[in-house]
Amino acid sequence: MGVREDMLTCAVAAQQASRVMANLSTDVKNRLLLNMAAALEAGADELQQHNREDLERARANGMAEAMLDRLTLTPxxxxxxxxxxxxxxxxPDPVGEVTGMxxxxxxxxxxxxxxxxxxxGIIYESRPNVTADAAGLCLKSGNAVILRGGSEALHSNRAIGSILRRAMAELDLPTDALQVVTTSDRAAVTELLKLEDHIDLIIPRGGEGLIRFVSENSRIPVIKHYKGVCHTYVDAAADLQMAEAICMNAKVQRPGVCNAMETLLIHQDVAAEFLPSVAAALHQAGVELRGCAEARKLLPDLLPATEEDWAAEYLDLILAIRIVSGYEQAREHIQTYGSLHTEVIVTxxxxLSQRFIREINSSVVMVNASSRFSDGNQLGLGAEIGISTTKLHSFGPMGLEDLTTRKFVVFGDGQVRD
Incomplete structure (x- = not known):
């Protein structure tokens, strides 16, 4: 069969399996997830062996270190x-909950x-852990899932999918409810996006190019966020030691992820004290710093920031820095260049923190905490299926409840309409 027929067969089988999954008890679904967890740990050596194949190929193709980090499966x-x-x-299992009677x-x-x-349908790049995270959330919420990872993680994703499907088979559950597309042919994505009669939702996870391609070519509703241009605003009333720790974590811990800080905004009243200290720490960590004219007056060695820097999602050890006159200018900057992902105030x-929460219209707003907490797992959702920066039907990190919808149920005792 060709790619079109393969994807149609895959989607039809998933649709049939979804009807079984929708009616499973919570106990059965939980037992499945626990068995899957144990199977992943037992298969750690197998997973790392396949992951090494992907890493060797990625290095040979010149993949950047930040992206290699996303691809790596460590113990x-x-x-x-x-x-x-x-x-x-x-x-808690959201399926079957009746609300608002x-x-x-x-x-x-x-x-x-x-x-x-x-x-x-989940279409994603680089991070093979998405395979397990997405499978767990989709199956617990009673859905079937089709996973199409990037070619750079092909061996890793196949191995994870194989282990998880074996756990399903051991419980006599339909393995077609969890399918990993094993072809690297890009036509598979295009064909999946046409199958609106069999697939109910598409969630792309990856770079802006992937997400725009999916959005422009899908006949199926798409959950999306194009960029993670996350800001940290250090206010005049900030604890500067706390602010430095937050900024370091937000930029350095994992720079290649969408909740890493990309722009640092500093109130002019604390810039002379704060900027040299935080810049030295960031420089020591290998971060390239690009500053506005006011920042370069304090630190002439900063590279000049351009207009493109304010809208950039670097996904790397690069940071744009701007000194602002106060909260209003910081808010205006975020509203102009932000991506509705995550914004932080340190104060x-x-x-002022309450104004920030009220006036900044991003999917996650934080006070005195690193933007790296903008993650479903860290926010208590368990694993995360993705982040939506559009407001229908979800906004922000998505968990179990976001993978369900609601239908009306009506109880009568013989009523007829006049």
Whole structure:
């Protein structure tokens, strides 16, 4: 069969399997996730062997270090995948929940019940842990999932999918509810995006180019965020020692992820004290610093920041720095260049922090914490299926509840409409 027929067969089988998954008990779904977690840990050597194949090819192709980091499966990350599945198993099951029951004047009772979406397609790049995270969330919420990772992680994703499907088979569950597309042919993505009769939602995870391609070519609703241009604003009322620790974590811990800080905004009243200190620490960590004219007056060695820098998602050890006159200018900068992902204020001014929360219209706003916490796992959702920076039907990191919808349920005792 050709790619078109392969993808159609895959989607039809997933749709059939989704009807089984939608009716599984919470106990069965939780047992499945726990078995999957144990299987991943038991197969750690197998996973790392296949991951090494991907890493060797990626290095030969000149992949950047930040992207190699995203691709790497360490023992700690394999354990993290397993722990993520256990955390999802421990979360409340949203499927079947009836909310908002109300009584109408004619005696009928009306409520809304949570149900699975059906079949979810995940198209993603580099990070093989997404395979386990997405599978766990989709299956716990009663959905089937089709996973199409990037060619750079082909061997890793196949290995993870194989281990997870074996755990499904051991419980006599339909393995077609979890499918990993094993072809590296890019036509597979295009064909999947045409199957609106069988796939209910597409979630792309990766660079802006991938997400725009999916959005422009899909006949299926798409959850998307194009960029993670995350800002940290250090206010005049900030604890500067705290601010430096937050900035270092936000930029340096994992620069190649979408919740890393890309622009640092500093109130002019603390810039002379704060900028030299934080710049020295960032420079020591290997960060290239690009500053506005005011910042370069304080530190002439900074590279000049251009207009393009303010809108850049570097995904690397590069940081843009701007000194602002105060909160209003910081807010204006964020509103102009932000991507609705994550914004941080560091301040001990309670009223200003409340203004920031109220006025900054991003999917995650934070006070005195690193932007690196903008992650479903860190926010208590278990693993994360993705981040939405559009407001329909979800906004921000997405967990179990975001993989369901609601239908109306009506109870009567013989009422007919006049």
């Amino acid at each position: 700690a990350r394999i354990k993290g995948m397993a722990d993520g599945l256990r955390e999802v198993a421990a979360l 109300w009584l109408r004047p004619n005696g009928i009772k009306v409520g809304r019940q949570r149900i699975p979406l059906g079949v979810i 001990n001014d309670y009223r």
